[in-house]
Amino acid sequence: MEWLIAPFEVSFVQRALWGGVLVSMICALAGTWVVVRGMAFLGEAMAHGMLPGVAVASLSGWNLMLGGAVSAVVMAAGVTVLGRSRRFAQDTAIGLLFVGMLALGVIIVSYSRSFAVDLTSILFGDVLAVRGPDLVQLAVALGVAAVVCAAGHRAFVALSFDPRTATALGLRPRVAHGALMLLLSLAIVSSLHVVGTLLVVGLLVAPPAAAMFWADRIPMIMLIAALLGSLATAAGLLISWHAGTAAGATIAITSVALFAASASLSRARGRVARTTTRRTLERTS
Numbered sequence: 001m002e003w004l005i006a007p008f009e010v011s012f013v014q015r016a017l018w019g020g021v022l023v024s025m026i027c028a029l030a031g032t033w034v035v036v037r038g039m040a041f042l043g044e045a046m047a048h049g050m051l052p053g054v055a056v057a058s059l060s061g062w063n064l065m066l067g068g069a070v071s072a073v074v075m076a077a078g079v080t081v082l083g084r085s086r087r088f089a090q091d092t093a094i095g096l097l098f099v100g101m102l103a104l105g106v107i108i109v110s111y112s113r114s115f116a117v118d119l120t121s122i123l124f125g126d127v128l129a130v131r132g133p134d135l136v137q138l139a140v141a142l143g144v145a146a147v148v149c150a151a152g153h154r155a156f157v158a159l160s161f162d163p164r165t166a167t168a169l170g171l172r173p174r175v176a177h178g179a180l181m182l183l184l185s186l187a188i189v190s191s192l193h194v195v196g197t198l199l200v201v202g203l204l205v206a207p208p209a210a211a212m213f214w215a216d217r218i219p220m221i222m223l224i225a226a227l228l229g230s231l232a233t234a235a236g237l238l239i240s241w242h243a244g245t246a247a248g249a250t251i252a253i254t255s256v257a258l259f260a261a262s263a264s265l266s267r268a269r270g271r272v273a274r275t276t277t278r279r280t281l282e283r284t285s
Contacts, residue, residue: 007241012128016194016237019130020251022138023194024203024229029145030187031208032222033180037160040205041091042079045098047188047200049075051105054192059111065137068192072185075101080181125196125248127237134193141190145183149222152179157218195248202252203229210262228258 007013034043053071057064075097082093149156155176191200211224236251243250 020233028225049101055108199252213266
């Protein structure tokens with residue numbers, strides 16, 4: 001059991017584990033709505049849309065999360081404004097802003113002398129560099145995300161399944177959509193230091209998508225997604241330690257592997273249930 005325990009006896013791995021668990025909880029809250037509403041492409045675009053703000057903050061010595069937050073707000077506003085046009089679908093606006101913001105971010109980072117190092121850190125994160133203050137910021141972000149989810153739950157449900165009902169009930173769907181965008185931005189920004197802008201979609205989408213194989217109620221999906229994300233974090237750190245792989249990327253691919261395992265197990269469970277039902281009918285007929 002030494003191989004299982006030894007990595008987590010190191011202080012920076014412990015901080016990485018706690019950081020990953022907190023990020024998994026935040027991503028479970030936001031990611032559930034991303035999956036339910038089919039917003040995965042928007043989530044990916046928002047993640048890359050943070051790059052200019054993060055790049056400016058990195059070059060200027062500012063707080064990276066603050067820079068990412070400003071950039072995410074600009075991206076969200078752009079998607080909202082362009083998405084109202086009747087000339088093209090919303091995903092066209094998302095795609096254009098996605099490419100534009102990503103290219104702008106790379107151009108800004110290219111002014112740095114350590115271009116490759118800075119870009120790699122921003123895109124892929126550095127979970128092993130999580131510090132005590134980062135954990136405090138993540139805990140605060142989790143509290144804000146929980147409050148937004150609790151306060152907007154009814155409106156989010158109505159918006160996800162029937163926007164007209166949301167309007168009829170006076171739930172103000174535009175405000176609810178804005179709150180969801182805020183929640184998504186918060187999850188992406190808070191995940192920046194752990195898995196970076198390129199891999200954040202792994203924690204944002206894979207655990208909630210996997211959880212939907214095992215639950216059909218929103219709160220339960222969020223809970224299972226948080227557990228799966230935490231498991232992916234612990235397993236990813238363990239694999240990374242022994243295999244010498246990049247920690248953030250290993251966490252992301254582990255979360256995707258958990259989704260694949262959930263899909264396979266759910267399919268096998270369905271086959272067993274159908275076989276059992278068929279045999280029961282044969283016996284009773």
